[in-house]
Amino acid sequence: MSKTFPQTAPAVIIGGGIIGMSTLYHLAHRGVPAVLIERRKIASGTTWHAAGIVGQLRDSTAQTELGKYTARLFRDLEEETGQGTGYKQNGTINISLSDVRHEQLLRTHDHAARMGIPSRMLSPEEVKEHWPALVIDDVQSGFFVPSNGQVNPLDVTIALSKGARQKGAQVFEETTVEKLEIRDGKVVGVVTDKGTIATGQVLIAGGMWSHLFGKSHGITVPLHAAEHFYVVTEPVEGLPSTQPILNIMEERNYWKEDAGKILIGGFEAQGKAWAKDGIPDDFEFDELPFDMEHVEEDLMRMFARMPSLENMGIQTFFNGPESFTPDGRPYMGPVPDIKGVFLATGMNSNGILNSGGTGLTMAEWMIDGMPSRSMAPLLAVRAHPFQANTRYNQERAAESVGFHYGIAWAGRQVHSARGVRRVPLHNEFKAVGAVMAERIGWEVPMYYDADNPAWSDAPSLRWKPWSERVKQECLAARDNAVLLDQSMYAKILVQGPDAVRALNHVSGAQMDVEVGTSVYTQFLNTNGGIEADVTVTRIAPQSFMVVTGHPSQMRDQFWLKSNADPSWNFEVFDATSGYCLLTLHGPKSRAILQSLSTDDVSNEAFPFGAAREMDVAHARGWVIRRSFLGELGYEMMFPTEFTQGVYEALLEAGEPHGLRHMGMFAMNACRIEKGFRHFGHDIAEDDTPYETGLGFAVKLDKEDDFLGKARLAQQKADEGPAYKHRMVSIRVPGLTAEEGPYLIHNEPIWKGGEIVGHVTSGDWGFRVEAMVGLATIEKDGGAPKAWIDEGGFEVQIAGKMYPIEAQLGPFYDPKGEIMRG
Structure with a gap:
């Protein structure tokens, strides 16, 4: 008996893979009986x-909590539904074949302890106990997580x-979604070959x-299909069903009992995009x-790692498409731009392990x-409009396989x-030795x-090339001066009679x-x-220029826009391409700028x-x-057509003062x-x-109400006890x-035999000649300054403990006298 096709639904999900189905399941368990449409x-x-x-x-x-x-969910689904899932906790083993990868495994082991996921390091001999036929001559170590598994x-x-269906959700297979029905910037329906479903969420x-x-x-959805290859052997006598999954990152392959x-x-370094003319x-x-020539090198590595594969025989050579971003x-x-439309797609071959957490989150x-x-x-x-370009996605998806x-x-x-996006001075920077990286x-x-x-291409986690x-x-x-180009940063013009009101509504600081x-x-x-x-500059009574990092442009x-009252009269214009952003920093920066301007740039006139x-x-x-370096500095924003002229003038004026170019690595170390x-x-x-130590940027007494004001007012009143965590600067003597080892990210912070936080970013500080970082730390009942000042903190780096100094202020120019001088 066929089901009646619905005319309305509280939500419609397009796509019957595990991501769409998980979202349907979680919506239903929250009392929302959505409809899922699947083309086949x-x-x-x-x-x-x-x-x-x-x-x-x-x-x-x-993200770890969602993974857990x-x-x-996989463990409990069978009991709930009576449908087997094949879930078993075989565990996973990652192995290292180099010093760099070994250090990464040690760091991952530290991180697992902070996340509450039991793990242990394995010797090469212990790896071989789990995979007896494996060649381990070049294996340095293994990292074992027993609670991981397969399904x-x-x-x-x-x-x-x-x-989902037990809770009232509906699934319609063999149904083609033809288009979304959009009215006044909102989705109002889904048009299919069986009829239209009215809905406000898709x-x-x-x-x-x-x-x-x-x-x-x-709608920009940056992804494309790429081919994914694997082989399956003939049955292996004596192979236990509990065999741990094996990952050999440096050889780009994974092994599992099936x-x-x-x-x-495997995930080859350079994959193959599929269906460039569209999916059939x-x-x-x-x-x-199966493209044997394409994966021949990968197969040879597999057979070299386990020579007995030659005697087992390969039963299946498989190739199937997956989407990569x-x-x-x-x-x-x-x-x-379209209210009510959501995405959950582009899983990059991680759809199964992402599925439960993704469905919960989307619901x-x-x-x-x-x-x-x-x-x-x-x-x-986060997607930028240019990423709707299909050719761009085809080329990048093939390489994304190797990520x-x-x-x-x-x-x-x-x-x-x-070379998709270039700052106005791209060629000039290349001519003086700029080494470029791609960022969006x-x-x-x-x-x-x-x-x-x-x-x-010689990897290092310590001193770099x-x-x-x-x-x-x-x-x-x-000591002198540096010129940094930040023209890729987003410049967003907010203007109109209610521009100040819109900005005040989302901002903690006073915009008026x-x-x-x-x-x-x-x-x-x-919350x-x-x-x-961001920084916001009022450039006219009704005009503000917001400058933000290039990843945050959209x-x-x-x-x-999404948090503004519809009745407010203002507009948002993306002016990123219209302006350069050249920044000048260092003790000589004022003299350089003054030599190029008749305006007074003294500290008194220009604080x-x-x-x-x-x-x-x-x-x-x-x-x-x-x-952003903590030096005397100036950010200079000019219409794009003036960039080259200003740049040449800066170089000429800066030469007597030792001006040199600076890249993003140095900026990050300084900040x-x-x-x-x-x-x-x-x-x-x-x-x-x-x-996070940014309370100075919050103005609770401004007249305009703003998002999160109530919670922030409570935190301010209660101070330390209300803070879930605190951010500190750390130094490792x-x-x-x-030689390092370096602070990078996620290294656990210990005090009194307990993990109390982790490093959020770190690097060598050349100005203070020390390993420095930022860390978030927490304590039951709050993290007061006195608890921080009493010290006793240690950081765990690649399995070893190092005493650290921790303080609420920075180690470089803690009073801000250089930057404000």
Whole structure:
């Protein structure tokens, strides 16, 4: 008996893979009986052929908690629904074949302890006990997580479907979604070949189909299908069903038991994009031709690692498509410009292990308006409009396949789709030795080396091939002057009669300031958490220029517009391409600037935080007295066509003062010394300004109400006890720049035999000649200053403990006298 096709639904999910089905399940369990539409059969696209590996450990606490939730969900689903899932906790073993990878495993082991996930390091002999046929001559160590496991993806998807339908959800297979019905910027329906469903919420969870479907509606969904290969052996006598999963990152492959056989898959450094002319309409549970030539090198590594494979025989050579994104991360959450449309797609071969947490999170987003955990790295609104370009996605997806494995380090570079976005001085910087990295399409100077302007591919977690160059740039900022190009940063013009009201509503600081004032502030959410970290300059009575990091170009505009009252009269204009942003820093910067301008730039006439429209060389533009390095500094914003002329004048004026170029590596090292927070590393949606030492930027007494004010007022009143955690600057005595080990990210902080926090960012500080970092620490009942000042903290780096100094203020220029002088 056929079901009646619904005319209305509280929400419609497009795509019947495990992500869409998990969201359907979690919505239903929250009392929202949504409708899921699948073009063919459920799980018939990518889900059915996934390897089904379930891992829990992620880079952040929030994502790790979702990974742990997914594992629990798979364990409990069978009892709830009566449908088997094939879930078993075999554990996973990662092995190292080099010193760098060994150190990474030690650091991951430390991180696992902080996340509450039991793990242990293995010797090569212990690795061989689990995988007796493995060649271990070059194996340095193993990292074992017993609670990880594997699952049957098709069975899990069916179980989620059954659990959802038991709560009133509906699933319609063999149904084609033709388009979304959009009215006045809101989704109002989903048009299918069986009729139209009226709804105010739609989730696009169509995997590799999502890119072109989104593009047809003006929605940027950056992803593309790429081929994924694995082989399955003949049955292996004596192979235990509890065989741990094996990951060999440096050889780019994974090994797992599969119904008495061994399944071996890989993520080659350079993959193959698939379906460049579109996915065939009849694609369903399909395999692709196995390209033996393409994976020959990977197969040879597998056979060399386990020579007995030659005698086992290969039963299956499999190739199936999966969707990959430009940065290797999924896209989740609401899309900009069309209210009610959400994304959960682009899982980069991690759909199974992401599925439970993704479904839970999407249900919260669609019901509560925001997730209960920070999802900053995965936000759909991080996508930039140019990333709707299909050719760009095809080229990058092939390389994204390799993001999974290999060595992750600061010098790891992408090679595909390069040169997409260039600052106005790109060629000039290349001519003086700029070594570029790609950041969201931008070519960004990371350091300068005229003698060897090329990346080294020799990975290091300690002294880098470019460290000496970075040192010279940092010392030049301290002693003379440096020129840094930040033109890739977003410049967002907010203007109109209610511009000040809109900005005040999302900002902790007071935006109603005099024209010619620059304000540092955070955009906040209703919990007082930080959604953006920006500077805002009032350039006219009804005009403000917001400057934010280049990754946040789209996100910050979305936050401002989506939280505004519809009756407010203002507009948001993306002026990023219209202006350069050249920044001048160091004790000689004032003399250089003064030589190019008739305006008085003395400290009395032009104090810290001031902004002036002024003459520089033969141009006129805005100059703002700020510095992310902690030095005397100026940010100079000119219309793009004046960039080259101003640049040439700066070089000429700066030559007698020792002016040199600076890249982003040096800027990052300097800002860590100065204790300046970086959005996305040190601060995010779950952190408030008071917890992270940014309470000075909150003005509770301003007349306009603002997001999160109530919680922040309570934190301010209660002070220490109300702070869930505090951010501190740390220094590790006794370490050297050459030998390390380095503070990087996620190193646990200990006190009194307990883990009390972790490092959020770290590097060698060339100006203070010490290993420095920022860390978040916490204590039951609050983390008061007295508890911090009493000391006794240690940091755990690659398995070893090091005493540290911790303080609320920075180690470089703690009173801010240099920057404000």
